[in-house]
Amino acid sequence: MSVRPTESVVVTGIGVIAGPHVGVDAVREAMGASTAATTLVEQGKGLHVPGASQRAVLCAGIDWPALVPPGVARRMSVPSRFAVAAARLARRDALLPADPEGERTAVVMSTAFGPVESSEQILDTVMTDGPQVASPFVFAESVANAAAGQVAIDTGSRGPNITVIQREAGSLTAVRRGVALVASGAADRVLAGVVDHASPVLHAVLGRFDALARPEADGAEVARPFDRDRSGFLLGEGACVVVLERESGARARGAPIRARVAGGGGAFDPTAPRVGWGHGDGPMADAIARSLDDAGVPVDAVPRIVSGASGAVDGDRLEGRVLRRLWGSRPLPTVLAPKAQFGQFGGGFLAASLLAVAGGRFAPTPGFRTEDPDVAVCPYEGGALGAAARVLSLTLASGGSAAWLLLELL
Amino acid sequence: MPLTPSAGVFFGSSTGGLLETERYYEQLVQPGGRARRGWLASHHLSAPAESIARATGLTGPVETISSACASATLAIAQARDAVAAGEVAVAIAGGADCLATITYTGFNSLRAVDESPCRPFRVSRAGLSLGEGAGVLVLEREDDVLARGATPLMIVHGGGSSCDAGHMTAPHAEGMWAANAITAALGQSGLDADAVTYVNAHGTGTPLNDAAEQATLQRVFGGRAADLPVEATKAVLGHLLGAAGAVEAVAVALALSEGVLHPAPAAEEEDVLAVDLVRGAPRRVPELDTAVSISLGFGGANAALVLGRWHA
Numbered sequence: 001m002s003v004r005p006t007e008s009v010v011v012t013g014i015g016v017i018a019g020p021h022v023g024v025d026a027v028r029e030a031m032g033a034s035t036a037a038t039t040l041v042e043q044g045k046g047l048h049v050p051g052a053s054q055r056a057v058l059c060a061g062i063d064w065p066a067l068v069p070p071g072v073a074r075r076m077s078v079p080s081r082f083a084v085a086a087a088r089l090a091r092r093d094a095l096l097p098a099d100p101e102g103e104r105t106a107v108v109m110s111t112a113f114g115p116v117e118s119s120e121q122i123l124d125t126v127m128t129d130g131p132q133v134a135s136p137f138v139f140a141e142s143v144a145n146a147a148a149g150q151v152a153i154d155t156g157s158r159g160p161n162i163t164v165i166q167r168e169a170g171s172l173t174a175v176r177r178g179v180a181l182v183a184s185g186a187a188d189r190v191l192a193g194v195v196d197h198a199s200p201v202l203h204a205v206l207g208r209f210d211a212l213a214r215p216e217a218d219g220a221e222v223a224r225p226f227d228r229d230r231s232g233f234l235l236g237e238g239a240c241v242v243v244l245e246r247e248s249g250a251r252a253r254g255a256p257i258r259a260r261v262a263g264g265g266g267a268f269d270p271t272a273p274r275v276g277w278g279h280g281d282g283p284m285a286d287a288i289a290r291s292l293d294d295a296g297v298p299v300d301a302v303p304r305i306v307s308g309a310s311g312a313v314d315g316d317r318l319e320g321r322v323l324r325r326l327w328g329s330r331p332l333p334t335v336l337a338p339k340a341q342f343g344q345f346g347g348g349f350l351a352a353s354l355l356a357v358a359g360g361r362f363a364p365t366p367g368f369r370t371e372d373p374d375v376a377v378c379p380y381e382g383g384a385l386g387a388a389a390r391v392l393s394l395t396l397a398s399g400g401s402a403a404w405l406l407l408e409l410l
Numbered sequence: 411m412p413l414t415p416s417a418g419v420f421f422g423s424s425t426g427g428l429l430e431t432e433r434y435y436e437q438l439v440q441p442g443g444r445a446r447r448g449w450l451a452s453h454h455l456s457a458p459a460e461s462i463a464r465a466t467g468l469t470g471p472v473e474t475i476s477s478a479c480a481s482a483t484l485a486i487a488q489a490r491d492a493v494a495a496g497e498v499a500v501a502i503a504g505g506a507d508c509l510a511t512i513t514y515t516g517f518n519s520l521r522a523v524d525e526s527p528c529r530p531f532r533v534s535r536a537g538l539s540l541g542e543g544a545g546v547l548v549l550e551r552e553d554d555v556l557a558r559g560a561t562p563l564m565i566v567h568g569g570g571s572s573c574d575a576g577h578m579t580a581p582h583a584e585g586m587w588a589a590n591a592i593t594a595a596l597g598q599s600g601l602d603a604d605a606v607t608y609v610n611a612h613g614t615g616t617p618l619n620d621a622a623e624q625a626t627l628q629r630v631f632g633g634r635a636a637d638l639p640v641e642a643t644k645a646v647l648g649h650l651l652g653a654a655g656a657v658e659a660v661a662v663a664l665a666l667s668e669g670v671l672h673p674a675p676a677a678e679e680e681d682v683l684a685v686d687l688v689r690g691a692p693r694r695v696p697e698l699d700t701a702v703s704i705s706l707g708f709g710g711a712n713a714a715l716v717l718g719r720w721h722a
Contacts, residue, residue: 047443103587107573112454123432131514132518136516139517140516142516143476144424145476145707149708152573152575153710158575161710161711163475163476177488180495184491209447266473268463268472272460272464274451274452284469
């Protein structure tokens with residue numbers, strides 16, 4: 001079902017760390033790259049199985065002290081550090097003063113896996129040394145809302161503090177909930193976003209579940225969204241935090257406006273198994289159609305889609321069918337699939353969704369070679385795109401959830 | 411009751427399938443590294459909410475909130491907003507959590523667990539008693555409930571939340587920001603603090619929490635704080651973590667409909683903080699009408715619900 005903001009809520013800042021790409025400009029540049037910047041995943045624990053993925057889009061080579069001073073980061077888990085860094089970048093991008101935010105600013109974060117390495121650390125301690133020596137600091141950082149709490153502490157945000165969990169659909173849901181907080185008057189400003197850490201154990205386990213793109217004959221690991229030969233996704237990591245506020249307030253303070261959130265919604269496919277995707281494209285397409293109706297936007301008036309397609313075999317099929325049903329006999333508009341560059345999870349998808357409104361130069365979707373007749377979606381073939389009046393950002397999650405946002409150019 | 415496309419699930423969980431995940435990991439790191447995949451299938455914190463949606467076949471939004479021990483209260487508040495805004499006609503709201511090794515080990519590392527049963531608000535309190543469980547409420551618009559011939563059990567007037575933004579595990583000692591959550595909930599409800607007839611407290615039994623919560627009540631209710639009846643559900647059910655707010659909302663529904671507050675197992679002569687803790691025996695309060703239910707969590711997350719008796 002849909003949520004249509006009763007008051008115009010806009011995005012005035014984007015802070016992003018998408019793998020090695022830090023900041024809006026770097027992410028925009030990466031969207032024009034024809035490959036994903038992958039790094040070998042550490043395999044010290046020996047949990048990776050032969051033939052499975054060895055690489056991921058990791059936050060490698062980043063100058064962390066420049067983003068979060070060591071004194072601030074010293075008791076943070078990896079995802080907390082990602083989120084705090086992204087929040088700092090977002091505030092700067094929104095031209096907000098350095099002052100603490102205060103009680104009218106909310107934080108809404110999302111994470112698919114949470115601080116898995118902290119949990120792993122506690123279990124390792126319990127197994128090797130017994131439960132008595134577990135660290136209270138590690139435990140405090142092992143909860144899913146640690147990142148949201150750390151962002152609040154770092155920015156002085158004392159409004160609502162919420163962590164949303166919806167697997168791959170979490171990032172868009174967090175923004176939607178942030179918009180609702182602003183529109184309802186519960187907050188004047190929201191730092192909303194997503195964070196995930198691709199720990200080596202998580203990477204190994206996803207490989208064991210056949211979720212990741214398999215190494216190809218030449219050793220390359222490529223996500224192939226919508227492609228006939230896709231075999232899984234590239235695991236990504238990082239964070240994206242956006243600043244949401246009322247359009248009137250943003251204009252009053254002369255803030256840059258990157259997009260207006262004109263609508264959005266969520267739905268569930270009860271045919272989905274606990275791990276994987278179902279076949280409920282009809283009800284999902286109906287839910288999105290109702291949402292567009294509520295926003296007063298016909299499907300024909302959406303010239304650009306940012307798809308959450310990641311190269312997942314069943315996930316991309318379902319997403320393609322949802323889009324096909326939505327557009328019916330009409331040709332699909334431009335479909336961008338940024339998870340080809342940024343991987344699944346982390347900050348890339350949300351940032352790319354927002355940056356797609358303004359347009360830019362986009363590479364041919366990395367990994368896409370051959371149309372899958374079962375999906376019938378060909379992502380963008382590359383080149384310059386102007387600004388789009390509207391962008392539909394959509395992502396379907398393993399386990400059945402879906403979320404979408406309708407973004408508008410102002 | 412048929413669940414239409416406009417039904418959704420709003421659920422809190424702080425552990426999800428952590429218990430099974432721990433078993434998977436323990437097997438995974440053994441020599442040979444063969445672990446049962448089924449144990450990881452419910453790993454996600456969203457698994458309880460998704461299981462409800464799958465079991466009921468609903469196709470509306472399914473959202474999980476994981477804000478530590480404030481999760482379920484935040485989820486119920488979000489469900490209330492979704493129903494009020496017309497986003498869904500029916501919301502299945504609540505929370506579920508299991509007790510896992512990490513949880514027990516972690517709270518123990520914080521020296522927050524009492525070896526004896528917890529004693530919320532008592533001067534002798536020494537920590538919490540961990541628990542596990544689930545609570546579920548069905549939220550609908552009042553008119554819709556009456557139209558289908560059902561009787562409302564309780565009104566969810568409003569919710570509010572805030573963040574201490576000070577420390578990851580310790581509450582603000584003077585309850586300054588937790589008070590904001592209650593004030594926001596009252597504001598959404600259109601009610602004054604004077605309308606509140608009792609409080610279902612977070613009341614974990616830890617020295618820091620209960621003192622901060624007493625200060626919070628003082629801040630919101632002023633001179634009435636010491637006289638407002640306070641229920642401490644965790645004294646009898648333990649701390650159900652991310653599910654606590656849901657089970658405590660059920661306790662409030664029972665109290666409001668029956669006019670009786672449940673007691674904490676404590677003797678009248680025991681010293682307690684400056685609150686009117688319901689203890690020893692159930693207390694009948696004929697004028698029971700409006701309750702505030704409070705949940706406070708790691709990360710400084712504060713949440714409150716204003717819940718009311720339904721009048722025909």
